[in-house]
Amino acid sequence: MSLSFCGNDVNNSYSVEKGVLNNGCFVDALNLVPHVFLLFITFPILFIGWGSQSSKVQIHHNTWLHFPGHNLRWILTFTLLFVHVCEIAEGIVSNTWMKSNHLHLFLPAFMGFIAATTSVVYYHNIETANFPKLLLALFIYWVLAFITKIIKLWKFAEVGLGVEHLRFCITALLVVLYGLLMAVEVNVIIVRKYVFFANPQRVKPPEDLQDLGVRFLQPFVNLLSKATYWWMNPLIIGAHKRPIELKKIGKLPIAMRSLTNYLRLKDAYEEQRQNAEDLEKSPSIWRAMYRAFGRPILLSSTFRYMADLLGFAGPLCISGIVERLENNTEVVRMNKTEDLPFGVFFMSSTQLLQNTYVLAVLLFLALVLQRTFLQASYYVTIETGINLRGALLAMIYNKILRLSTSNMSMGEMTLGQINNLVAIETNQLMWFLFLCPNLWAMPVQIIMGVILLYYLLGFSALIGALVIVLLAPIQYLIATKLADTQKSTLDYSTDRLKKTTEILKGIKLLKLYAWENIFCDSVLETRGKELTSLRTFALYTSMSIFMNAAIPIAAVLATFVTHAYISQSRLSPAEAFASLALFHILVTPLFLLSTVVRFAVKALVSVQKLGEFLQSEEIGDDSWRNGDMPVSLESCKKHPGARNRKQPLRYQMDNYEQPLRRQLRPTETEDVAVKVNNGYFTWGSNMSTLSDINIRIPTGQLTMIVGQVGCGKSSLLLAMLGEMQTHSGKVYWSKLPDSEMLPDYLSEYDSDFSHEERSKNRYSVAYAAQKSWLLNATVEDNITFGSPFNKQRYKAVIDACSLQPDIDLLPFGDQTEIGERGINLSGGQRQRICVARALYQNTNIVFLDDPFSALDIHLSDHLMQEGILKFLQDDKRTVVLVTHKLQYLIHADWIIAMKDGSVLREGTLKDIQTHDVELYEHWKTLMNRQDQELEKDTEIESQTTLERKTLRRAFYSREAKNQIDDEDEEEEEEEDEDDNLSTTTSRRSKIPWKVCWCYLSSGGFLLVFLMVTSKLAKHSVMVAIDYWLAAWTSSAPNEQNSSFSLDANATNISETIRNAEHRSYVPVFVILCGAGIFLCLITSLSVEFLGLSAATNLHHNLLNKIIHAPLRFFDITPLGQILNRFSADTNIIDQHIPPTLESLTRSTLLCLSAIGIITFVTPVFVTALVPLAVAFYFIQKYFRVASKDLQDLDDSTQLPLLCHFSETAEGLTTIRAFRHEARFKQRMLELTDTNNTAYLFLSAANRWLEVRTDYLGAVIVLTAAVAAICSFYGLQSGLVGLGLTYALTVTNYLNWVVRNLADLEVQMAAVKKVNSFLTTESENYEGSIDVSQVPEDWPQHGEIKIQDLCVRYDPMLKPVLKHVNAFINPGQKVGICGRTGSGKSSLSLAFFNMVDVFEGKIIIDGIDICKLPLQTLRSRLSIILQDPVLFSGSIRFNLDPERTCSDDRLWEALEIAQLKNMVKTLPGGLDAVITEGGENFSVGQRQLFCLARAFVRKSSILIMDEATASIDMATENILQKVVMTAFADRTVVTIAHLVSSILEAEQVLVFSTGILVECDSAANLLAQEDSLFSILVRTHK
Secondary structure: OOEEOOOOOOHHHHOOOOOHHHOHHHHHHHHHHHHHHHHHHHHHHHHHHHHOHHHOOOOOOOOOOOOOOHHHHHHHHHHHHHHHHHHHHHHHHHHHHOOOEEHHHOHHHHHHHHHHHHHHHHHHHHHHHOOHHHHHHHHHHHHHHHHHHHHHHHHHHHOOOOOOOHHHHHHHHHHHHHHHHHHHHHHHHHHHOOOOOOOOOOOOOOHHHHOOOEOOOOOOOOHHHHHHOHHHHHHHHHOOOOOOOHHHHOEOOHHHOHHHHHHHHHHHHHHHHHHOOOOOOOOOHHHHHHHHHHHHHHHHHHHHHHHHHHHOHHHHHHHHHHHHHHOOOOOOOOOOOOOOHHHOOOOOHHHHHOOHHHHHHHHHHHHHHHHHHHHHHHHHHHHHHHHHHHHHHHHHHHHHHHEOHHHHHOOOOOHHHHHHHHHHHHHHHHHHHHHHHHHHHHHHHHHHHHHHHHHHHOHHHHHHHHHHHHHHHHHHHHHHHHHHHHHHHHHHHHHHHHHHHHHHHOHHHHHHOOOHHHHHHHHHHHHHHHHHHHHHHHHHHHHHHHHHHHHHHHHHHHHHHHHHHHOOOOOOHHHHHHHHHHHHHHHHHHHHHHHHHHHHHHHHHHHHHHHHHHHOOEOOOHHHOOOOOOOOOHHHHOOOOOOOOOOOOOOOOHHHOOOOOOOOOOOOOOOEEEEEEEEEEEOOOOOOOEEEEEEEEEOOOEEEEEOOOOOOHHHHHHHHOOOOEEEEEEEEEOOOOOOOOOOHHHHHOOOOOOHHHHHHHOOOEEEEOOOOOOOOEEHHHHHHOOOOOOHHHHHHHHHHOOOHHHHHHOOOHHHOEEOOOOEOOOHHHHHHHHHHHHHHOOOOEEEEEOOOOOOOHHHHHHHHHHHHHHHHHHOOOEEEEEOOOHHHHHHOOEEEEEEOOEEEEEEOHHHHHHHOHHHHHHHHHHHHHHHHHHHHHHHOOOHHHHHHHHHHHHHHHHHOOOOOOOHHHHHHHHHHOOOOHHHHHHHHHOOOHHHHHHHHHHHOHHHHHHHHHHHHHHHHHHHHHHHHHHHHHHOOOHHHOHHHHOOHHHHHHHHHHHHHHHHOOHHHHHHHHHHHHHHHHHHHHHHHHHHHHHHHHHHHHHHHHHHOOOHHHHHHOOHHHHHHHHHHHHHHHHHHHHHHHHHHHHHHHHHHHHHHHHHHHOOOHHHHHHHHHHHHHHHHHHHHHHHHHHHHHHHHHHHHHHHHHHHHHHOHHHHHHHOOHHHHHHHHHHHHHHHHHHHHHHHHHHHHHHHHHHHHHHHHHHHHHHHHHHOOOOOOHHHHHHHHHHHHHHHHHHHHHHHHHHHHHHHHHHHHHHHHHHOOOOOOOOOOOOHHHOOOOOOOOOOEEEEEEEEEOOOOOOEEEEEEEEEEOOOOEEEEEEOOOOOHHHHHHHHOOOOEEEEEEEEEOOEEHHHOOHHHHHHHOEEEOOOOOOOOEEHHHHHOOOOOOOHHHHHHHHHHOOOHHHHHHOOOHHHOEEOHHHOOOOHHHHHHHHHHHHHHOOOOEEEEEOOOOOOOHHHHHHHHHHHHHOOOOOEEEEEOOOHHHHOOOOEEEEEEOOEEEEEEOHHHHHHOOOOHHHHHHHHHO
């Protein structure tokens, strides 16, 4: 049949006798003109433009400012494209009715489609280049197209065509669209004035885009890129080459920053407070949230409704396609065309929808649109949720900074509560916001679904829906149970972690006493409880998964069986598969509803907690607060979303609300810095803590506050700082002369700070609190604390606080991170850093609260002389010092003595000496006592050297491992060294199959086998159910045509036979459904219990490996790293991997079975499958890598944020005294924004993936439908329905496959880390002698022979002891000494076989200890270590964890250790509780408990390893006495770092660099002047 534009079935096709415009074909040709015009004009411009694009001035990225009406233009263009598609379809279908081909029916429409596409590409390029003059071409195009379409419509109306004709409707729509687009174009001309006006308007891009740091472009890109996340491509594909770092994701756009959102939320919150009639009523957070964030949620809900409604197009189109194919009729071509208007066929819309190809295309478009809307809805809610979280965090932080101190100290508001608010409640609200559009979308979806089902299947559909509705509450019940079980699991795991931490901290002691198995069992016992709880958790989870899978089967079963017995009509494939698809749609909202309801309940609780917190008491009362309140925020309060804002928003949060707390009134006497009149202060209760305070602090002098413990010295400082509540009285701070310098740190802030701001900050007080408080930052940052770095001053401060030796020990000097997450410093070191901070600040007033409490005497003196007297007094700074060290009173210019909350005396030391002799005498006696202690103190090695020693040890042992960081980094570094990008690329995209296999095998092969077989069986049965349904519905009886000739009776009989035949399919269907439901249960249980079994085994092996690892392992592996394996990693293995694994296997098998069925129904589909598979492979490959990086970024940015909150809450008084609130708020905003950026990118990446997999899914549906229609002949219509229904499910599950893969990969890292520890070598516990060969009472005498002993810590390291020979008689008291690092302690470890003895041997009572089983050896010797270790539990448990001794024996041991009386006074006696680490006893008492412990074990050999190092003189004397009396008949080996403690020893071994240099009695060695021993004695004395 020949092709011709106007068709050749009529002779007058090309005649224009009746007028040119009356020839329909000519009018269509006229419609071609505008399209051709546009293509001719734009193509050259586009090519020239694209060629010169490189020379284009690049604004940030290639994102730009939009012309007015940007979004409307895109929406109209998309609508235009859709109408053109309809026009093409209508043209082609109409053409099939004609005798010959009429190209004019669809060619103009096709050209229109191309022109519309070109117009939008052209527009985008012009907008990118910001060259609006070229838009003129588009304007002309819209006008021409509008005119030609108007002519066409007018001609249609003339011939009497109307709304019932589809082509008339399409033309009318096109007229409207072209008209609107013309209006948009006119609007651009009016606003931008680029043509017809003298001076065009110049526009700058939004502020965000001028800032190159902003990389989150979603708000700025065009609509298509917004919908498909096209702008994310470079980031996600680039991640493959090199990991995404924080730099790469940049900053947030202004409208999304927490400050902007905080102001929005705060305004909404405060507005309620101002408008409230009832002042008592607190403002509602819900209302504030709605006012601030309601609009985007409404937008998201709109998208959601559109997506849900489009979702129903799927089942309806399937129904249509299957029905048309079933009643397939050949198109009859028209013979007579003369009578038709314009000689062509005009169809109605129903006729068009009867075409299966049209339905397939419609189905595809509906899917694409539905998915786009759904992802848009998700994105908007997530962005709003993140914005809300940022705002809430800023709100909470502001409140923390104003919390009254009493709230914190009286325990009304604990740190835990604040951390919960930050970490849990804000996230709950964010999640609620993510899910809240579901709350109102789901009911609509469910109702619509049920109505459609009713329309398809009648009454039986309601039965199925009823099944779903009745089973939904069970889902909710299971969900609540799950939450409860999770709570109890959490309690057990916290308990287990506590025990594990204790074991790891005291591992050395446990190994020396051979107690590791006892403690290991106690952890395993707790783990047992945790596993029981996890088992319940697994059961509920599998129930939940089971319900999810079984409900649709049950509903389908109920519906179709009811339909078979009730309904008169036979179930057709169209109805069956459409309703099947509908059931699939219905299940999701019902399942999600329980989750959403649960989150809504949690959100209500969270809001209540937040409300209580925001209403809690604040610091200071109003009379202190009515200072200046500079509100420089008006500029940005106009509209928080406004983009072009002149003033940067950075520092506006602080001057928004920084109430002035101190009265800045100049007092009469200028030489007083602070003055308190008639002050009565309290900590919140009605009782006054401080009463009748009248004091003055002289300017530029040193004031000391003294008094007994608890008399209110610290409270007085805090009262002056305004931290306490004032009952009555006033605190005056004198006005300083203007010549005084400003605190330097102000220069950091903008120079346009108002003058009041400056004067306010001048009253910053450098304050060192009694409990030292450090930031999570470097040592330098902790000392400078936001002030500019001044090298000279910094050096002076460090010297004054003698911090240099400590800094030298740190791995990175003063750039080492300290604080909670950094390196643990001792109390004294922490305190000195806090004092250094106070000294370094350039403030006029310095408050030091007992800075000497944790320092030894040398340091205290040095700090007093160099720091306070010299450094501070030279600067003429006003110093207030609280102290117990009365010997410093002579330096004070002014003394305030306190007693029981009031001032006892005030004046100079001379005044007190003359006026209050009694007090002065009392002080004198105290001073003498302190002086005696001082002498004692100088004798023993000072505490500081000890602290430094522990620090040195901690690092020395780690350096041995060459500072290996976390083991993963180690691996990555090795691999990164080949800078060849392809290797890193392939590594980053590989799935860790090996680790997965390791995980599965630790679950047990039986369970793996069960899981695999049950999964495969379940999916096979599911396919069988649907296949049977297809066969059942397609089984049309053939006698329908012949039955007309029979009489009525016969008809009835055949009807009965037909029904019986129809019902014969029911039993098999029921059996299959039953099997399906049963298998669902088996699979969900098998996966969960496989996970549980793997978790049990992995933890058990990990604990065993670590507890039996050699001591060296603990020296070189940081404690935090080991603990991480037991906390975070174990938690992932316990709770996160099983559900991910389940979800992954389910979605993968569903997709595979769907593709299998489509291929089975239409083998042609395979050809389309190859490109689809390739596309899918690349999408998942790129996404997994990027997702992992972004996930890591999200995790790593969350921790600093939480830490910042908790450290702020801990250091409130310090921050407020320094007046650094503004700086801390700024830091909080930065941290929040960083975390939010990572989270936003992560969710945008998820959307990127989902949009792509959804579009792939839509393509699969389209190809499946087209393949089915093409190759329909010889196919059962039921099978087509089956194939299409399955194709529809693919769209839902494709993205889950990838997301679960990505999640599993991240989670498998935990298994990998645990595995890396499972390869650790254990100690050799066996020994070569059997236990039975060792005498019961060995060692009987305690004779020790050391023969040619060589010892090293590791085969890789040098020996620490070389060829040592010695002999120790039974019962001898031996001292071992030598300088630090000479190998003294190594010898003590060699006795217990804790180190590598590679030559020589130690023989105790005739047995070589290296041959003994470790358990036997270590349980027969006793040792007292330098650091006293106690475990939480009872005193009895600490002395005798094996429970082998009688009470009398324990009391005897306590008596020897001089502890009996003290223990008797405790509640419970021997069962009295010892808290974690023995914190409820002093260090001396702890050491005595360790002595008692050694005595309980009646061993004939006792080793004391520097046991007197950390105790006072009195305790040391007790120890020495006990050793001489109670251990008289035992061999005692004392390793001493103070030579004075072994002067009585019968034999002394002196070591130097691992070699035994002297061995004789102490007296003999002292007699030799030049012996090393006498030199040590002389230098140490």
